[in-house]
Each structure stands twice: as C-alpha cells, then as structure tokens.
Amino acid sequence: MSRKRPNFVFFIPDQLRADALGAFGNEHVSTPHLDALAARGTRFDNAFVQHPVCSPSRASFLTGRYPHTNGHRTLTHLLKPWEPNLLRSLKEGCYHVTWPGMRGDTFAPGATELSVDEYGFGVSPTTFGSGGGGLDDWPGGESRARLYHRGRRPEDSERIDADEATIRTALRWLEKPPREPWALFVPLVAPHCPFEIEDPEPGRSPRAARAPTARWRPPRNSSRGRSCGGRSRGADRLPVSASTPAGSLCVTHTQ
Numbered sequence: 001m002s003r004k005r006p007n008f009v010f011f012i013p014d015q016l017r018a019d020a021l022g023a024f025g026n027e028h029v030s031t032p033h034l035d036a037l038a039a040r041g042t043r044f045d046n047a048f049v050q051h052p053v054c055s056p057s058r059a060s061f062l063t064g065r066y067p068h069t070n071g072h073r074t075l076t077h078l079l080k081p082w083e084p085n086l087l088r089s090l091k092e093g094c095y096h097v098t099w100p101g102m103r104g105d106t107f108a109p110g111a112t113e114l115s116v117d118e119y120g121f122g123v124s125p126t127t128f129g130s131g132g133g134g135l136d137d138w139p140g141g142e143s144r145a146r147l148y149h150r151g152r153r154p155e156d157s158e159r160i161d162a163d164e165a166t167i168r169t170a171l172r173w174l175e176k177p178p179r180e181p182w183a184l185f186v187p188l189v190a191p192h193c194p195f196e197i198e199d200p201e202p203g204r205s206p207r208a209a210r211a212p213t214a215r216w217r218p219p220r221n222s223s224r225g226r227s228c229g230g231r232s233r234g235a236d237r238l239p240v241s242a243s244t245p246a247g248s249l250c251v252t253h254t255q
Contacts, residue, residue, distance in 0.1 A: 005181040008090075012185070014054055014192040054192075055105045062086045062106070078108040079115075087185060088115040094228035096182040098173055101166035103187045113235040116185070122172050125165035126158060163188045180228070 018024040021031045023038035024045075050060040051067045059072035062085040071077055079085055091097045091114075099112070099119040112119060160168075170186050177184075 005095075007177070007181055008183040010183065010185045012058070012187040014187070014189050016191055020191070058106050058187075075105055079106060079111050080108050081110040081114055083111070085111075085115060087183065090183045091115060091117060094180065096178040096180050097185065098182065099185045099187075100169035100173060101162065101187060103189075106187070116235050118235060120169075121165050122169040123160070123165045125162045126160045128162055163190050 019026055020029060021034055021038070022029055023031070023035040023043060049057045051057045051072075053075060055075045055078060056067035056072045059070070059077075059079050060067045062079065063070070063083060064086075067073060070080075070083060072079070087097050087099070088111075097116040099116045100122065102120060107115060166186060166188060170184060173184065
C-alpha cells in the first residue's frame with residue numbers, strides 16, 4: 001500500500017527575525033499563530049539565512065545552494081528557467097503548486113510557469129506598495145524617506161494591500177484545494193519596511209519596555225516538465241474576484 005503524500009503550506013514573511021516572535025523569547029510582541037505553529041512543530045535555534053537581501057536569500061533556500069553559486073547576488077539576479085528549485089521539483093513530482101500573490105522578485109521570466117501550476121490574485125488588492133505609495137516614487141521621495149516610521153495608515157475601510165489580498169487568495173484556495181497532493185507557497189512583504197505602526201497605540205507595551213536591553217539569545221532545549229495523469233503542466237493565473245471574508249492562515253504541513 002502506497003503512503004499518502006503530505007500537502008505543504010510554505011508561509012514566507014519578508015525580513016521576519018527570530019527575535020520578533022514570542023516563540024523565540026520576545027515578551028513584548030503578540031504572535032499567537034506563529035507561536036502555536038512552533039509549539040506543535042519543529043523550531044530551529046541555530047538556522048541562518050545565507051544572504052541579508054531577500055531575493056538572494058529566497059534563491060538560496062529554494063535551490064539549496066549558496067547564493068553566489070549560481071550568481072544570485074542582488075535583487076535582480078533571479079532564478080532562471082533552467083535552474084532547479086524546490087517548487088519546480090514538487091510540480092514535476094506531480095504536486096499541484098500554487099503561488100498566491102504577485103512577488104516578482106524571485107523568478108526570472110519563464111521560470112514561474114515552469115515552477116507552479118497557478119499564480120496571482122484571486123482577490124484583487126486596491127493598492128500596491130505600503131501606505132498608498134507605488135513604484136513611481138522609488139528610489140527617492142517622501143515615502144521612501146520614512147522607511148522606519150510612516151505613522152498611521154489612511155482611514156480607508158476598503159483598502160486591501162497586496163499582503164491582505166495574498167492571504168485572502170490563499171484562504172479562498174484552501175476552501176477547495178485540488179484532489180492531488182498540493183503545495184501552497186504564500187510569500188508576504190510584511191514585516192518589510194516601511195513600518196506603519198498606528199499611533200497613538202504602537203504596541204501592547206510602553207515604548208521603554210520595547211527598547212532592546214540585551215542581545216537576543218535563543219532559548220535552550222527547543223527542540224524538466226512532465227505530464228501528471230495525462231495533464232499538461234503549465235501555469236494558470238488565479239481567477240480574480242472582488243472580495244472574500246478575511247481570516248487567518250494556519251501554517252502547517254497537512255495530510
């Protein structure tokens with residue numbers, strides 16, 4: 001009897017350090033869902049990314065190679081169509097691979113279609129860029145001068161940023177996943193700067209309590225394209241819809 005293959009959810013926040021999570025000893029933040037995941041899973045206290053910049057770092061853990069091995073040194077040196085990567089290996093192994101959202105800083109042109117079955121938004125964002133800013137104000141401008149504190153977000157109940165749209169897309173997809181083994185790769189921009197902490201309540205604790213007093217230390221004792229079932233393996237855009245109920249994403253490896 002063949003064993004049923006597991007499904008996977010890859011939840012990839014951008015620039016999230018271990019010391020920003022309660023599961024790794026931070027007493028001044030509230031990260032209950034990630035803490036619960038760590039409590040029932042495996043937590044690595046001595047794991048390090050291989051590059052301080054996001055795109056080379058993603059290229060490293062998706063290929064299992066150092067960034068410099070294949071020349072992934074900057075934001076513009078992306079995974080090429082001829083390079084093997086984890087998502088492509090899953091797809092070629094007859095997993096249904098879905099990438100909700102629109103992170104354009106991982107795959108070079110042509111590599112996305114080879115690595116996933118579907119990608120994009122099922123729920124449309126109303127704004128790209130944090131705080132209403134867009135690509136037109138990069139690399140200068142007022143919004144980029146305030147990368148580390150921009151203040152209160154605009155009072156807009158209809159505002160859906162790219163991360164919120166990505167999460168809603170993932171939740172909708174999980175309501176009716178495919179029958180074959182699947183992998184859901186959910187990359188977010190947050191907590192990448194700019195930081196839009198809403199005043200006058202920027203956190204659950206006073207500012208003095210949030211100031212670092214010592215260097216963080218980890219706690220001790222923490223434990224090529226192919227046909228699948230006669231189906232052609234291309235990549236489709238996710239169907240776009242205007243709205244879906246908000247919720248939280250449970251990060252896990254499922255059966």
